[in-house]
Amino acid sequence: MSQDSVYQTDALIAEDIDAYLETHQHKTMLRFITCGSVDDGKSTLIGRLLYDSKMIFEDQLEALSNDSKKVGTQGQEIDFALLVDGLAAEREQGITIDVAYRFFNTEKRKFIVADCPGHEQYTRNMVTGASTADLAVILIDARKGVLVQTRRHSYLCHLIGITNIVLAVNKMDLVDYSQEVFDSIVADYRAFAESIGIANFTAMPISGFKGDNITAAPSANTPWYSGPSLVEHLESVEVLSEVASQKPFRMPVQWVNRPNLDFRGFSGLIATGSVKPGDTVRALPSGKTSTVKSIVTYDGELDEAIAGQSVTLTLTDEIDISRGDVLCVADNPPEVADQFEATLVWLNDEDLHVGRGYWLKIGTQTVSATVQQPKYRVDVNTMDKLAAKTLSLNDIGVAEVYADKPIVFEPYADSRTLGGFILIDKITNATVGAGLLNFSLRRSQNVHWQATDITREHHASMKNQTPRVLWFTGLSGSGKSTIANEVEKKLALMNRHTFLLDGDNVRHGLNKDLGFTEADRIENIRRIGEVAKLMTDAGLIVLTAFISPFRSERQMVREMLADHEFIEIFVDTPLEVAEARDVKGLYKKARAGQLKNFTGIDSPYEAPEQPEITVNTVEMTPEEAAAFIVDRILPLK
Amino acid sequence: MTAPLTHLQRLEAEAIHIIREVAAEAEKPVMMYSIGKDSAVMLHLAKKAFYPSPPPFPLLHVDTTWKFRDMYALRERSAEEAGMELLVHQNPEAQERGINPFDHGPLHTDMWKTEGLKQALTMYGFDAAFGGARRDEEKSRAKERVFSFRTTSHGWDPKNQRPELWNLYNAKKNKGESIRVFPISNWTELDVWQYIQLENIEIVPLYFAAERPTFEYEGGLFMADDIERLERVMGARPAITMKSVRFRTLGCFPLTGAVESEAATLSEVIQETLLTTTSERQGRVIDKDAGGAGMEKKKQEGYF
Structure with a gap:
């Protein structure tokens, strides 16, 4: 393998380091992802790129050649794959599990390669690697042609918005560098690519192992090939941030910089477009406008800043702006909405819970959001749309997403920053899903909150009380309804205006369409939460008696209400005591298998971690428990 | 633009x-x-x-x-x-x-x-x-x-x-x-x-080559930054040689190997870094414990 022009750097470094550094200083950066399975020679290709660009040192090479002899698959030759498979478990199993990032330079660019695993069970890793990539290299084994996984990888790259796709037909050395083989694979791929909306791709015949068409083209073995080498192509494609700077100006505000009363700056990374002092900008969601006074950086004020730069802007007017707001060009702002259609990629072992509240982070905004039942999920191998009740790990589907307050957004196709979001589980804090906003729903644009003249404060003061929700939670038969009933009687005697929402009663009317699956139980609680919220708006003290077994749903209701309005009351009764009582005979049925998803038997109960009030029904009578609760809420008024 | x-x-x-x-x-x-x-x-x-x-x-x-x-x-x-x-x-x-x-x-x-x-x-x-x-x-x-x-x-x-x-x-x-x-x-x-x-950006002068007191220990070259303390801990005063050395990474002085070098400016250090054939962490003992x-x-x- 000869060293080609792209890597003629050693001489310059040795002779004139300052000239070399001057060149290096002006390099741009391209991030790309390589897709393919172990068998396609992906790791070998990356190892080759690192090796050719001198990113492998002698000590690493020495360790590598020892390892190659021990566990390598290339006989006595150096197994480049061992260089890039990082984690110990992966080395033993000979597969790439996680996304690994690699770096190399050529004369023109610095490259960051996301090396992603190829198997279907690693879809989430591939999506992760693709999310920051300007370009994707899709590897095909020339002996095998377009496979199911080729389609999957191409679909995922297209989904995540990668427009620069390289079809690298690898292992050409094993098919005698046959043009016929190459052409037929490219034709197959073109037919497929067009069917899923990939308009352009660049195909090249390579051998990662032998080095053909990697740094220079055409290789002596492929005189029939007239395109660029892989590296030449990587050096010349336009990077995302260059495209982004042509779009309208948007900057999510990360941080309000206030060192003293005389300075108020808004810091952020410019997502798209450019900005200059004197530009009129709009702050969303407030919609207020002002003029850019200066672009402040540590290195002095700038005349202009473009997409990809982290800056601090000062404005001529004192308008209220905080983290999560978006500064944008005044006459072409993005949309603000709270209901969307989105494409979701599920990243967690635990399925999507339809209706459950998750944290949704988009740009610098974090809101609470729920996902509706998916319209469909996509079979990533066949691209078929399948019916789905939920999404499991690595599933991709389309669903409506409702946020609890409006967010500033753009369709993902226009902006990865304002259109891409993650979903975070509120209890485990795991990143469970990723989403691409497609469009806002018409009803979210048209349904506005009706401002009424008689406010909730007015309702409350007429009743001379502070509205509360006393949320009783506990196992079936723990005594929730009995105690809640006692509490309500005591409050009524004190002239408090109350209302008791009881589990069974609500199921007879408002929620009679719901069953007892996990999704239905979440929806049950959500509706009760909304009703309780309306009642607090009316100034009432609301008592609710529901098993409400899941922490996250109770948390969801807590977040619907104003601070301190939600009083969680844990009716603490051990399972064996509740089961022994079995007032409604339900435990007996559940034990006999006649009742499915029964809390405590075949469905979990997640006890509150920090309830405002706990009553122990083994030690207290319902009467005593009620008195105990009233004593605790009275000081709250 | x-x-x-x-x-x-x-x-x-x-x-x-x-x-x-x-x-x-x-x-x-x-x-x-x-x-x-x-x-x-x-x-x-x-x-x-x-x-x-x-x-x-x-x-x-x-x-x-x-x-x-x-x-x-x-x-x-x-x-x-x-x-x-x-x-x-x-x-x-x-x-x-x-x-x-x-x-x-x-x-x-x-x-x-x-x-x-x-x-x-x-x-x-x-x-x-x-x-x-x-x-x-x-x-x-x-x-x-x-x-x-x-x-x-x-x-x-x-x-x-x-x-x-x-x-x-x-x-x-x-x-x-x-x-x-x-x-x-x-x-x-x-x-x-x-x-x-x-x-x-100001960095520790040890990154640049200079004449420094060095000693050899278990096959590596180290700098005697505090000879009295070394003597106390090692039990004997190590043999000191003055050499032009610099450091590619900085940790504890008895654990950080020095490299012989004449690179006294940033450009020269970068030049040496680029032309070198061993990776940066090689001077550190920590990576070699417990195999790969x-x-x-x-x-x-x-x-x-």
Whole structure:
């Protein structure tokens, strides 16, 4: 393998380091992802790129050649794959599990390669690697042609918005560098690519192992090939941030910089477009406008800043702006909405819970959001749309997403920053899903909150009380309804205006369409939460008696209400005591298998971690428990 | 039309974005400060991220008492110039037991650094700690997230990392859990050097070649930064030779191998770095413990 022009750097470094550094200083950066399975020679290709660009040192090479002899698959030759498979478990199993990032330079660019695993069970890793990539290299084994996984990888790259796709037909050395083989694979791929909306791709015949068409083209073995080498192509494609700077100006505000009363700056990374002092900008969601006074950086004020730069802007007017707001060009702002259609990629072992509240982070905004039942999920191998009740790990589907307050957004196709979001589980804090906003729903644009003249404060003061929700939670038969009933009687005697929402009663009317699956139980609680919220708006003290077994749903209701309005009351009764009582005979049925998803038997109960009030029904009578609760809420008024 | 951003401009903007996200979302962040060149770059980026305010978090140096004297001098000056509080933690147990690199081998790193770090983070209640680690340093680092989540006992679970998409970082955690954040994950050694040069960042003089007192120990070349102390611990005064040497990384002086060099300016250092044929961490003993998986294992135990 000869060293080609792209890597003629050693001489310059040795002779004139300052000239070399001057060149290096002006390099741009391209991030790309390589897709393919172990068998396609992906790791070998990356190892080759690192090796050719001198990113492998002698000590690493020495360790590598020892390892190659021990566990390598290339006989006595150096197994480049061992260089890039990082984690110990992966080395033993000979597969790439996680996304690994690699770096190399050529004369023109610095490259960051996301090396992603190829198997279907690693879809989430591939999506992760693709999310920051300007370009994707899709590897095909020339002996095998377009496979199911080729389609999957191409679909995922297209989904995540990668427009620069390289079809690298690898292992050409094993098919005698046959043009016929190459052409037929490219034709197959073109037919497929067009069917899923990939308009352009660049195909090249390579051998990662032998080095053909990697740094220079055409290789002596492929005189029939007239395109660029892989590296030449990587050096010349336009990077995302260059495209982004042509779009309208948007900057999510990360941080309000206030060192003293005389300075108020808004810091952020410019997502798209450019900005200059004197530009009129709009702050969303407030919609207020002002003029850019200066672009402040540590290195002095700038005349202009473009997409990809982290800056601090000062404005001529004192308008209220905080983290999560978006500064944008005044006459072409993005949309603000709270209901969307989105494409979701599920990243967690635990399925999507339809209706459950998750944290949704988009740009610098974090809101609470729920996902509706998916319209469909996509079979990533066949691209078929399948019916789905939920999404499991690595599933991709389309669903409506409702946020609890409006967010500033753009369709993902226009902006990865304002259109891409993650979903975070509120209890485990795991990143469970990723989403691409497609469009806002018409009803979210048209349904506005009706401002009424008689406010909730007015309702409350007429009743001379502070509205509360006393949320009783506990196992079936723990005594929730009995105690809640006692509490309500005591409050009524004190002239408090109350209302008791009881589990069974609500199921007879408002929620009679719901069953007892996990999704239905979440929806049950959500509706009760909304009703309780309306009642607090009316100034009432609301008592609710529901098993409400899941922490996250109770948390969801807590977040619907104003601070301190939600009083969680844990009716603490051990399972064996509740089961022994079995007032409604339900435990007996559940034990006999006649009742499915029964809390405590075949469905979990997640006890509150920090309830405002706990009553122990083994030690207290319902009467005593009620008195105990009233004593605790009275000081709250 | 402004020229496209260079790779260093983009790396800088990315690092500043990450640092600001942590400041905005963490309750009590801290910046790990080891006085090396990567730390110098990190400190510089923090200053840039919040200018004209000082960075809204302190610096934490987990000290082993065995650093080079030049390092201690720069530490004090840098913190003061940045207008930041400097916290120094020395593991009292290691202090008491007189743990040192000669008698205690791997235990020295474990007690002073790994344990010391955990103690400091727990003691001050920091929920996010910035580190200057880079993905090009070592294989298991290549797969670590920018926001690396740690359990209440500071452990790292490589199989259970949070997916990190776009530039959206999930900083949510429960009480007692913490996050290590690596803003210069995507930088290479060359990027760091070049950034130091372009931004004129002050670094410890030990990175540049000069005549220094050296001694050989177990096949490596080391600098006798404190000959009296060496003599006490080693039991005999090592044979000193004056040599023109410099350091590619800086740690404890008896653990950090010197390289013979004439590179006295930044350009020359970069030139030597580029033409060298051994990787940066090779001078460090830590990676060689426990076979190929040395660093990965240390990180699972809570090492940075």
